[in-house]
Amino acid sequence: MSFRILSLSMLSAVLLQAAVASAADAVPVLTINAQQFVPQALTVPAGVKQKLIIRNTGTIPAEFESYDLSREVVVPARSEVTIYIGPLKTGRYQYFNDFNHAMQGTITVPAAGKGN
Amino acid sequence: MLATAIVMFREVLEAALIIAIVLSASKSIAGRGRWVGAGVVLGLAGASLVAVLAAKIAASYSGNGQAVMNAVILLSAVLMLTWHTVWMSAHGRELAAELSAVSVDVQTGKRPLAALLIVTMAAVMREGSEAVLFLWAIAAGGEQRVAMTLGGAAGIVAGVLVGLLLYRGLLRIPARYFFSVTGWLIILLASGLAAQAAGFLNQAGLLPALGNTVWNTSGILSQSSIAGQLLHILVGYVARPSGIELVFYGATLLIILSLLRVQQRSRMRGAKGRAATGVSA
Numbered sequence: 001m002s003f004r005i006l007s008l009s010m011l012s013a014v015l016l017q018a019a020v021a022s023a024a025d026a027v028p029v030l031t032i033n034a035q036q037f038v039p040q041a042l043t044v045p046a047g048v049k050q051k052l053i054i055r056n057t058g059t060i061p062a063e064f065e066s067y068d069l070s071r072e073v074v075v076p077a078r079s080e081v082t083i084y085i086g087p088l089k090t091g092r093y094q095y096f097n098d099f100n101h102a103m104q105g106t107i108t109v110p111a112a113g114k115g116n
Numbered sequence: 117m118l119a120t121a122i123v124m125f126r127e128v129l130e131a132a133l134i135i136a137i138v139l140s141a142s143k144s145i146a147g148r149g150r151w152v153g154a155g156v157v158l159g160l161a162g163a164s165l166v167a168v169l170a171a172k173i174a175a176s177y178s179g180n181g182q183a184v185m186n187a188v189i190l191l192s193a194v195l196m197l198t199w200h201t202v203w204m205s206a207h208g209r210e211l212a213a214e215l216s217a218v219s220v221d222v223q224t225g226k227r228p229l230a231a232l233l234i235v236t237m238a239a240v241m242r243e244g245s246e247a248v249l250f251l252w253a254i255a256a257g258g259e260q261r262v263a264m265t266l267g268g269a270a271g272i273v274a275g276v277l278v279g280l281l282l283y284r285g286l287l288r289i290p291a292r293y294f295f296s297v298t299g300w301l302i303i304l305l306a307s308g309l310a311a312q313a314a315g316f317l318n319q320a321g322l323l324p325a326l327g328n329t330v331w332n333t334s335g336i337l338s339q340s341s342i343a344g345q346l347l348h349i350l351v352g353y354v355a356r357p358s359g360i361e362l363v364f365y366g367a368t369l370l371i372i373l374s375l376l377r378v379q380q381r382s383r384m385r386g387a388k389g390r391a392a393t394g395v396s397a
C-alpha cells in the first residue's frame with residue numbers, strides 16, 4: 001500500500017469530517033507504538049459521541065481495552081480501527097493494552113464549556 | 117511471565133466457564149460430548165482464521181469490522197442458548213427420567229445438539245482469536261520468550277481447571293434443583309452475552325449508548341477484580357453499564373422467560389389432557 005494514497009485518503013477523510021462536523025474537529029488518533037500509547041493523555045469534549053481512531057504502528061498486535069469506557073478492540077499490527085466512545089460525562093477514563101499492561105493511558109473529559 | 121499467565125487465563129476462562137455451564141445443563145442429552153468437542157475444534161479453527169485475518173476484519177465496515185463480528189458471534193450464541201434452554205425445559209426432565217430407566221429411546225423432537233456446537237464454537241472463537249493474537253504478540257516479542265510462553269500455557273491450564281471445577285460443582289447440585297439452577301445460569305449467561313453484543317454495536321457507532329454510565333459500581337466491585345470478572349462472565353456484571361446494554365440484558369431475560377412460560381403452559385395443558393385419558397405421565 002502506498003503511503004501517499006493512504007495519507008491522501010486520510011487527509012480527505014479528515015477534510016470530509018471537518019466539512020460535516022460543524023465543530024470542524026478532526027478525529028483524534030491514538031497511536032500505539034512498540035512501547036506506549038501516543039498521546040497517553042487525550043482530552044475529548046463532554047456529552048458528545050466521539051469517534052476515535054486507534055492506530056497500531058508496531059509489529060505486534062495490541063488490544064485497546066477500558067473498563068471505564070467499556071471498550072475492547074484488538075488492533076492488529078500495522079493497522080487501525082475505529083471506535084466510538086461516549087457521550088461521556090466529565091471525568092477521567094483509564095484505558096490499557098490488554099496484551100501489554102505496561103501500556104496505559106487516560107482520556108480526560110473536562111467540565112462542559114471548558115472543553116468545547 | 118505472571119502477566120502473560122493472567123492474560124491467557126482471562127481469555128480462556130470465559131470460554132471454559134461457558135462450556136462448563138452448557139455441558140452440565142445438557143448432561144442428560146446423549147452425545148453432547150462429541151458435539152461440544154466438535155464445537156471446541158471448530159472454534160479453535162475459527163479463532164486462528166480470525167487472528168490471521170485480523171487486519172482485514174479490522175479494516176472492514178470502515179474500521180468497525182471487529183466489533184460487528186463480535187456482536188454477530190455473541191448474538192448467535194444468545195440465540196442458541198435460548199433454544200437450548202427452552203428445549204431443555206420442555207424435555208430435560210423426561211430425558212433425565214428416561215436415561216435413568218432402562219431404554220434410552222427418546223424421540224422428543226429435534227435435540228439442541230447443533231445449539232451446543234454453535235455456542236461452544238462461538239465462545240471459543242471469540243476468546244480464542246484474542247488468545248491467538250496475544251500468543252503471537254509474545255512469540256514476536258524477543259526476550260523472555262520462553263518464560264512468557266510457559267506463563268501463557270499455565271494460564272490456559274488454570275482457565276480450563278476453573279471451568280472443570282465449575283462443571284464438577286454444578287453436577288453436584290441435587291437433582292431437585294439441578295434444572296432450575298442450570299436453567300437460570302444459562303438465562304443470565306445469555307442476557308450477559310446479549311449486553312456485550314450491544315456494547316460492541318455501540319462501540320461501532322451502530323447503536324446509541326442511551327446513557328453511557330447509567331450507574332457506577334466500580335467502587336463496590338471493580339470489573340477488573342477477580343470476583344468482578346467472574347460475575348461479568350457468568351451473569352453479565354458490568355460496573356458502568358450503558359443504557360443500551362441494560363436494554364439488551366433486560367430484553368433477553370424477558371424474552372427467554374416468556375418463551376419458557378408459554379412453553380410451560382402448553383406442557384401443563386398436555387399433562388392435564390393425558391391425566392384425563394388415564395395415561396400416567
